[in-house]
Amino acid sequence: MAKTRSTFVCQSCGATYMRWVGRCTDCGQWNTVLEETVVESGKHARTSIGESHAPLPITDQQHEPPPRISTGIEECDRVLGGGIVPGSLTLVGGDPGIGKSTMMLQISHGLAQQGRSVLYISGEESFSQSQLRARRLGTLSDGLFMLTETELSSIRKHLQSGAFDLIVVDSIQSVYSADLQGVPGSISQVRDCASEFLRLAKGSGTPIFLIGHVTKEGSIAGPRMLEHLVDTVLYFEGEGKQALRILRAVKNRFGSTNEIGVFEMTETGLQEVPNPSALFLNERPEGVSGSVVLPSVEGTRPLLVEVQALVCDSNLGSPRRTVTGVNPNRVSLILAVLEKRAGLHFADRDVFVNVAGGVRLDEPAADLAIALALVSSFMEAPVAPHLTAFGEIGLAGEIRGVDMARRRVGEAAKFGFTRCIVPKNNAADVDNPEERVWAVGRIGQAIEIALER
Numbered sequence: 001m002a003k004t005r006s007t008f009v010c011q012s013c014g015a016t017y018m019r020w021v022g023r024c025t026d027c028g029q030w031n032t033v034l035e036e037t038v039v040e041s042g043k044h045a046r047t048s049i050g051e052s053h054a055p056l057p058i059t060d061q062q063h064e065p066p067p068r069i070s071t072g073i074e075e076c077d078r079v080l081g082g083g084i085v086p087g088s089l090t091l092v093g094g095d096p097g098i099g100k101s102t103m104m105l106q107i108s109h110g111l112a113q114q115g116r117s118v119l120y121i122s123g124e125e126s127f128s129q130s131q132l133r134a135r136r137l138g139t140l141s142d143g144l145f146m147l148t149e150t151e152l153s154s155i156r157k158h159l160q161s162g163a164f165d166l167i168v169v170d171s172i173q174s175v176y177s178a179d180l181q182g183v184p185g186s187i188s189q190v191r192d193c194a195s196e197f198l199r200l201a202k203g204s205g206t207p208i209f210l211i212g213h214v215t216k217e218g219s220i221a222g223p224r225m226l227e228h229l230v231d232t233v234l235y236f237e238g239e240g241k242q243a244l245r246i247l248r249a250v251k252n253r254f255g256s257t258n259e260i261g262v263f264e265m266t267e268t269g270l271q272e273v274p275n276p277s278a279l280f281l282n283e284r285p286e287g288v289s290g291s292v293v294l295p296s297v298e299g300t301r302p303l304l305v306e307v308q309a310l311v312c313d314s315n316l317g318s319p320r321r322t323v324t325g326v327n328p329n330r331v332s333l334i335l336a337v338l339e340k341r342a343g344l345h346f347a348d349r350d351v352f353v354n355v356a357g358g359v360r361l362d363e364p365a366a367d368l369a370i371a372l373a374l375v376s377s378f379m380e381a382p383v384a385p386h387l388t389a390f391g392e393i394g395l396a397g398e399i400r401g402v403d404m405a406r407r408r409v410g411e412a413a414k415f416g417f418t419r420c421i422v423p424k425n426n427a428a429d430v431d432n433p434e435e436r437v438w439a440v441g442r443i444g445q446a447i448e449i450a451l452e453r
Contacts, residue, residue: 008033009187036188037181069165069207072110075263075272076103078299079234079247081255084166087205088254089198091172091227093212094236099245100211102269103236104168105139107209112143116165119158123150123174137269150184152177152193159200159208169197171211172226185213194226227251237358238265244279244358245270259299277304277415280357286385290377292450293388293417294369295408296361302404302411304388306356307366309373314350325355326366334371334393341397341443344378364392365402368421371443372450383450388412389421397443401425409437421446 008017011034013027023030068083077083084090094100108118122130130146145164149155152175159167169175175193176184183189194210201208210230227233233251238244247261262273273279281304285291290309295302307326314320323331331353338344353370355361368391376383390408392400405426412420413436420437422430427439440446 006035006037009036011187014187014191034186036186066205069111069116070114071107072113073107073261073272074274075247075261076107078301079249079255079259079261080232081249081252081259084207085231085254086207087201088207088231089194089201089229090207090209090232090234091212091230092209092234092236093214095214098236098238099263099265099270100236101133101170102137102265103247103263104170104209104211105134105137106269108144108166108168109134109137109139109141111166112141115143117143117145117163118166118168119145119147119164120168120170121147121149121155121175122170123148124171139269150174150176152196156196156200159204159206162204162206164206167201167206167208169208169210171213172197173213190226194229198229237360242358244273246358256299259301277302277411280305280359281415284356287382289380289382290373292369292373292376292383293412294361294366295388295390295412295420296359296363296366297404297408302407303359304411304415304417305359305361307361307369307373308354308356309370309377310352311346311349311374311377314348316350319346319348320350320352322351323353325359326353326361326370330364330367331370333395334367334374337393337395337397337443338371338374342375342447344375346374346378349378363402364400365390365408367391367393368399368423368443368446372421372446375447376451379451381451384419384452386417387419387421387450388417389446389450391421391423391426391440391446393443399423399440399443399446405429406431419449421449 008020010024010027010032012029012032013024015024015026017033021033024032066086068085070083071077092100092104108120111118127146127148134140147158172190172194173185176189177192180188180192197208197210231253232249235248235250237246237248243265245263245265249257249259251257262276263270264273284306292307294305294307296305321328335346335351339346368389371393372383372389390402392402394400401423405422406429409420409430418436422437422439424439424441430437438449
């Protein structure tokens with residue numbers, strides 16, 4: 001006979017306790033430990049993931065992976081690494097209302113248009129509500145089937161039938177197993193249901209997409225184990241009041257995690273942005289201090305983004321440092337280098353740094369553009385027209401080389417930028433027609449060129 005016992009589980013990180021505590025000692029969150037009932041029924045039998053229990057040589061030709069499945073949306077295929085891998089489990093997260101369900105419905109429609117069968121499991125909307133959304137987006141298709149179900153055993157029957165080429169679960173927090181006592185969305189339910197979907201995906205070869213809610217901190221709700229469990233984790237980012245949306249892979253076992261997909265939210269759904277650089281620079285002001293264009297690289301795609309800085313007098317004892325789109329610690333390092341190596345005093349100034357368009361920059365090549373934007377605002381002197389800059393700044397004030405310099409300069413030239421400041425070590429990597437490229441080794445040289453009138 002099955003036995004039940006109570007345990008206390010942190011809803012943020014999944015840590016378990018024998019009794020209730022106000023603050024989780026693992027993740028440090030307050031009031032996240034809740035009581036859950038665990039059923040102990042002896043051996044926990046599960047179906048096998050693989051078809052064979054015997055070890056196989058890695059060169060075995062009978063188990064060659066099938067080709068990827070195109071989503072019909074080029075930006076999504078780019079982020080996924082070339083398409084959907086059969087048998088993969090993908091987790092899609094994002095803020096409420098950002099467009100996760102819209103994107104997955106459009107992907108489902110794209111596969112249905114290719115003659116494939118897609119099952120969309122909606123645990124949060126009725127059939128009529130989902131049909132209304134599909135009609136508004138123009139994604140009605142005979143190959144797209146809608147199932148409004150949240151109980152795991154009922155869902156499992158449809159998944160094991162093998163009649164579908166793609167499964168979408170919206171959302172994983174709404175699905176529950178009747179074998180567990182926890183409420184839908186609890187740690188035990190999310191963990192057990194995600195594990196079952198993993199076994200079904202690997203055993204049948206059918207790719208499964210799970211839509212996940214996010215917490216107020218911006219991470220996917222549930223234990224971090226959920227992100228470790230799946231093959232791919234996608235985040236759908238953007239400001240709710242702006243049309244720009246960015247799809248980013250933070251984990252991908254089958255491709256790069258540096259690629260991004262750029263979309264624009266319209267009345268008829270998400271539209272791909274084939275030329276993101278033009279969109280990011282569309283509203284860039286001219287002749288204004290504190291604005292520098294950076295040729296950034298996301299994965300294999302060069303993007304031109306605008307780095308903005310505002311430096312002004314402060315009446316506070318501790319001047320403000322507000323940073324959006326880049327690492328605040330990196331900005332602090334750049335400010336220290338400018339004070340020490342360029343003789344600019346920022347200690348009594350408020351500093352604001354922003355990357356226009358909602359883009360997030362993680363590469364060190366953005367250092368030089370940030371520094372020049374700060375100096376431009378500090379000295380109230382706009383940078384030279386049609387100028388871009390990239391390079392890493394060291395603590396000694398040196399400009400270090402970065403990768404893919406040729407592609408960065410080429411992307412800038414496409415949009416009419418006739419001057420580009422590059423690190424000295426990258427000078428041999430780029431073409432220099434008509435003296436268009438300036439190679440610098442120190443931050444002082446870069447400032448002189450950028451502010452030259």
